[in-house]
Amino acid sequence: ARQFTRPLNDLSNQFNTLLSAVAGAERVFDILDEHEEAANEKQATAITQLRGKVEFKDVSFAYEQGGDTVSHLNFRASPGESIALVGPTGAGKSTIINLITRFYEPVNGSIMFDDQNSKLITRDSLRNHMAFVLQDSFLFQGTIRENIRYGRLNASDEEVEQAAIDANAYSFIKRMPNGFDTELSQDGAGISQGQKQLLSIARAILADPSILILDEATSSIDTITEIKIQEALKRLMKGRTSFIIAHRLNTIQQADQILVIESGQIIENGSHDNLLKKRGFYHDLFQNQIKKVRAKAIP
Numbered sequence: 001a002r003q004f005t006r007p008l009n010d011l012s013n014q015f016n017t018l019l020s021a022v023a024g025a026e027r028v029f030d031i032l033d034e035h036e037e038a039a040n041e042k043q044a045t046a047i048t049q050l051r052g053k054v055e056f057k058d059v060s061f062a063y064e065q066g067g068d069t070v071s072h073l074n075f076r077a078s079p080g081e082s083i084a085l086v087g088p089t090g091a092g093k094s095t096i097i098n099l100i101t102r103f104y105e106p107v108n109g110s111i112m113f114d115d116q117n118s119k120l121i122t123r124d125s126l127r128n129h130m131a132f133v134l135q136d137s138f139l140f141q142g143t144i145r146e147n148i149r150y151g152r153l154n155a156s157d158e159e160v161e162q163a164a165i166d167a168n169a170y171s172f173i174k175r176m177p178n179g180f181d182t183e184l185s186q187d188g189a190g191i192s193q194g195q196k197q198l199l200s201i202a203r204a205i206l207a208d209p210s211i212l213i214l215d216e217a218t219s220s221i222d223t224i225t226e227i228k229i230q231e232a233l234k235r236l237m238k239g240r241t242s243f244i245i246a247h248r249l250n251t252i253q254q255a256d257q258i259l260v261i262e263s264g265q266i267i268e269n270g271s272h273d274n275l276l277k278k279r280g281f282y283h284d285l286f287q288n289q290i291k292k293v294r295a296k297a298i299p
């Protein structure tokens with residue numbers, strides 16, 4: 001549970017505040033780990049391997065008493081598939097991620113990992129097979145090397161550097177005053193938003209997870225860095241099941257499956273081409289996006 005110990009919305013808000021108070025990364029996560037989570041089921045055992053098949057069977061969930069936040073969710077991701085979650089704000093995309101990462105448990109229905117009910121798997125052992133690349137990549141005060149190594153604490157220097165190469169981060173790191181030993185401040189001042197993303201991709205590559213959670217950046221990043229990020233993500237995603245809260249048309253178009261979420265339900269599900277043919281909600285969403293892109297292109 002090194003990569004994350006907080007539900008999605010909390011994570012970006014709280015991480016930096018907490019980090020500023022503490023030096024060592026492990027200690028921070030000890031603190032974060034104290035957040036309230038139901039105990040593992042008595043029968044739960046640790047898994048050592050995960051291929052990455054994920055299945056929701058009639059999953060419903062509510063944060064509080066009252067209406068369901070998501071209801072009757074059914075979908076299946078095969079190992080290595082990429083799944084884009086799209087839909088309006090408040091639709092339930094982050095909630096689905098919080099269920100996959102088991103920050104919350106379904107009220108009804110079940111989530112299966114490699115055909116095993118999640119309740120029979122300990123949370124920590126499951127999360128050891130997951131990694132996050134978030135909009136606000138969470139960096140801590142320490143060197144670039146330490147920040148990447150956070151993905152896998154026992155990684156050698158060579159492995160850290162290889163991860164940086166695979167993440168297209170190597171050349172910018174080498175240009176820093178002290179290369180991999182350059183100190184970052186806790187908010188990552190001194191490097192760009194895009195470079196932060198590359199570092200968090202390097203960290204995820206090092207973690208070598210079977211399941212990836214990507215929260216795509218909404219902010220604009222310069223074109224060259226953006227290309228580097230896309231390339232590195234493609235490499236990272238290969239062979240891993242990825243769930244992407246997607247904002248870019250490109251990403252959505254390339255996903256193996258698109259789940260269109262509205263008011264806590266999957267209202268459409270399929271590939272880009274299939275969904276366009278249906279001429280339903282996704283079709284309209286897509287047409288609107290295209291109009292926006294065109295409008296922007298005209299000065």
Ligand code: ATP
Binds near residue numbers: 089
């Ligand atoms: P966005 O695109 O804005 O991030 P989303 O599709 O990810 O939205 P969620 O964040 O999953 O949507 O929110 C779904 C609903 O659940 C919203 O009505 C939201 O206010 C509510 N919600 C989210 N987190 C919590 C929480 N921790 N406690 C109570 N309600 C919550």
